[in-house]
Amino acid sequence: MAKKPDNPNYKVIAENRRARFDYAIESDLEVGIILEGSxxxxxxxxQSNIAESYAEVKEGELWLVNSYIAPYVQAKTFGHEEKRRRKMLVSRKELSKLWNATQREGMTLVxxxxxxxxxxxxxxxxGIAKGKKAQDKRETSAKRDWNRQKARLLKQNG
Incomplete structure (x- = not known):
C-alpha cells in the first residue's frame, strides 16, 4: 500500500534549481508573501517562475523582485501585473539579520x-547566498558526475 503524504496540502509551486548551482547557500528562511486573489x-x-527573481531589503521591508506569476484568465478586469514587486512577510529580527547579511560583500538573497x-x-x-566562481561550479559538476558514476558502478557490481 502506498504511503500517505505527511501534509496533503503541501505542494511545490515553483523551484529555483539553478540557485544551488550558481550560489553557495549559507542559510535559508521561510517567509510569507502578500499576494492578490488572482x-x-x-x-x-x-503558473509561476522564480528562476530570475531575487529578494531585496528596501526601506525597512523585504521585497521579491522580478518573479513571474501568469495572469489568471478568469480575472479579466481585476487581474494583476505579471512581474510586480511583491512584499514578503518577515519579523523585524529576521529582517535585520537579512539586511546585515546582504551588507557583506558578495552576499545576496535568492x-x-x-x-x-x-x-x-x-x-x-x-536563501542567504554568495555567488560561486566558475571554478567552484566546475567542481560541483565534477563531484555530481562522479557520484552518478559511482552509483552506476555499485549498481552493476553489487
Missing part, C-alpha cells in the same frame, strides 16, 4: 522554492 488562483494552477504549506498558504524559502 495571483493565488494562478499559483494553484502552477528565492529557492515557492510552495503551499500545510495550511494552504503560499510560502517562499529564501
Amino acid at each position: 495571483e493565488v488562483k494562478s499559483l494553484r494552477q502552477g 528565492p529557492i522554492v515557492m510552495y503551499f504549506n500545510h495550511k494552504g498558504l503560499v510560502k517562499l524559502k529564501i
